[in-house]
Amino acid sequence: MEGLEHSLGIVVLVNRLLGRPVAALLGLLGIEVADPAHCIPDYIVMVFIVAIAMIVLFTLAGRKREILPGKVQFISESVILFFEGQIVEIIGPAGRKYVPMVGTIGLFIVFCNLLGLIPGLMSPTAKLNVTIGCALSVFMYYHWQGIKAQGFLKYLKHFMGPIPAIAPLMIPIELISHFSRVVSLSIRLFSNIFAEEVLIVVIASIIPVFLPLPFMALSIFTAFLQSFVFILLTCIYLAGAVEHEEELGHDAHGPGADPHLKEAHA
Amino acid sequence: MASKINYRRLGEATSLGLTLPSGIAIGMFIGYWLDKWLKTEPWMIIIWTLFGVASGLISLVRGLKKLMKESETGKED
Numbered sequence: 001m002e003g004l005e006h007s008l009g010i011v012v013l014v015n016r017l018l019g020r021p022v023a024a025l026l027g028l029l030g031i032e033v034a035d036p037a038h039c040i041p042d043y044i045v046m047v048f049i050v051a052i053a054m055i056v057l058f059t060l061a062g063r064k065r066e067i068l069p070g071k072v073q074f075i076s077e078s079v080i081l082f083f084e085g086q087i088v089e090i091i092g093p094a095g096r097k098y099v100p101m102v103g104t105i106g107l108f109i110v111f112c113n114l115l116g117l118i119p120g121l122m123s124p125t126a127k128l129n130v131t132i133g134c135a136l137s138v139f140m141y142y143h144w145q146g147i148k149a150q151g152f153l154k155y156l157k158h159f160m161g162p163i164p165a166i167a168p169l170m171i172p173i174e175l176i177s178h179f180s181r182v183v184s185l186s187i188r189l190f191s192n193i194f195a196e197e198v199l200i201v202v203i204a205s206i207i208p209v210f211l212p213l214p215f216m217a218l219s220i221f222t223a224f225l226q227s228f229v230f231i232l233l234t235c236i237y238l239a240g241a242v243e244h245e246e247e248l249g250h251d252a253h254g255p256g257a258d259p260h261l262k263e264a265h266a
Numbered sequence: 267m268a269s270k271i272n273y274r275r276l277g278e279a280t281s282l283g284l285t286l287p288s289g290i291a292i293g294m295f296i297g298y299w300l301d302k303w304l305k306t307e308p309w310m311i312i313i314w315t316l317f318g319v320a321s322g323l324i325s326l327v328r329g330l331k332k333l334m335k336e337s338e339t340g341k342e343d
């Protein structure tokens with residue numbers, strides 16, 4: 001697959017500069033690299049571009065803080081406030097401590113998605129590796145926060161479902177549903193961004209002038225929507241992990257879920 | 267405000283489509299892996315695929331119920 005794609009200029013440049021040192025470093029760790037001249041894949045380069053851009057941008061935005069904010073400070077503050085508003089809406093005021101993680105993931109994905117619109121660069125989120133990385137970090141983070149908020153045993157108890165008798169049946173089901181969150185998070189983001197990039201390429205190969213423009217506008221919309229969905233689901237999972245007790249109180253008539261289930265099936 | 271709620275519900279609704287297949291896929295994967303590990307050729311994959319189907323259905327119904335409850339209360343307000 002990689003042989004079919006032609007390399008982007010910046011990827012070739014980075015590989016020429018850093019390929020051999022990185023290959024040597026990996027060799028020290030016992031990983032053999034087949035082609036030391038092209039060992040850094042394109043999405044890694046793009047991820048680092050995004051990371052550096054974000055660090056520079058937000059360091060500059062946070063350096064001069066004033067009571068009457070300037071343009072940059074105002075924009076970055078409203079971005080943070082947006083994340084905070086989402087979290088407070090879903091988790092409640094106690095969820096404010098999750099703003100750093102959720103905001104970082106959300107901004108990272110927005111920047112990654114939008115990077116593909118710049119000619120000569122690509123969206124790193126159009127590779128499954130990057131989105132699986134994001135989804136796994138969200139997965140570990142919400143479990144960790146759940147354990148921190150409720151204690152290990154109490155958190156594990158939630159996996160057993162409402163009735164102890166059917167716990168052996170519920171544990172694999174809950175386990176699968178938690179793992180499937182990683183799969184659905186990563187595959188949704190990946191497939192949307194990948195499909196959008198392929199669509200633009202295909203349309204541009206038919207008529208390269210002006211016709212791709214509406215699709216590129218659509219892809220801006222997709223970029224924001226997909227990262228919004230990602231952080232939304234992160235918040236929902238966090239909320240589910242952190243405040244189980246109240247939820248259990250709501251579903252105290254746990255078997256009462258079954259008639260609903262049948263209702264939904266009918 | 268109305269458009270914001272719409273986007274939120276749109277996001278949640280788009281997330282529902284993948285819950286069923288990803289549950290089944292994870293179940294199958296765990297079953298396949300356990301089969302390889304325990305050498306119990308067809309059994310684990312069958313059992314865990316069924317678990318996967320159940321888990322996918324349960325999370326789908328849970329998500330749908332939440333979404334429907336939200337839309338009902340939204341109408342009342």
